[in-house]
Amino acid sequence: MASRQPESRIVGANGEGALVVIPTFNERENLPHIVGRLLTAQQGIHVLVVDDSSPDGTGEVxxxxxxxxxxxxxxxxxRTVKDGLGKAYLAGFAWxxxxxxxxxxxxxADGSHAPEQLFRLLEGINEGADLVIGSRYVPGGELVNWPKRRELLSKGANTYARLALGAKVKDITAGYRAFRREVLEKIGLDQVESAGYCFQIDLAWRSLQNGFTIREVPITFTEREIGESKMDGGVIAESFLNVARWGIRGRLDRLRGR
Known part of the structure; x- marks a missing residue:
């Protein structure tokens, strides 16, 4: 599907018309800083904090x-349950x-995504892309203070996903992204069961399968300074198995001429 050239801006110069969904679990120290930076960088943006009953009082903050x-x-x-990043995002999307x-x-919510670089994603939308991903692995993308083990895991996961799915997205696991509403309305969110890394791959893959265009723009990804990462072995295993299943299904569909 060729990129559309919109007749007018989808998002205003200060972020008007866009909603930033920020899932939280035990982020009470990080949240005020990230929201403050966001509203300074994009004064017209709206923010939805989706808190999964954080015991540290993040919801009250x-x-x-x-x-x-x-x-x-x-x-x-x-939200009264903590059932994964994917479910929190799906609730925010529906809202x-x-x-x-x-x-x-x-x-x-942890500061790894710079609000000051959000304009790059919004510009990509205004220029005609359907989904814009803030990428660590395109020219200009950077990693700051990330442990080497995490970097190798991330690059390995992206390489595996590209090969298994035949997708050309360099940072398909990235979690800093902007969707046109039409994408979320069409890709079947009610069928998404993935979480974590796999959730991001799932939505990008569904977008491609439905003919939407994806653009990657460079961002600086900074390791959190406060709190702990929510990544665990279960999320990694889910990603590996689901990506293999989607890749096989996609190849079979192509062979059948679907």
């Missing part, structure tokens, strides 16, 4: 941020689609 925001740009969703945001953005 989010409520205070929303109450103190006179422009009503900060919104909070409290945003119901409220007619033109673009919905994924962003981590």
């Amino acid at each position: 989010a409520d205070r941020l929303a109450a103190d925001d006179a422009a009503a740009r900060i919104h909070v969703m409290h 945003g689609l119901e409220r007619d945001y033109a673009v919905i953005v994924e962003m981590d």
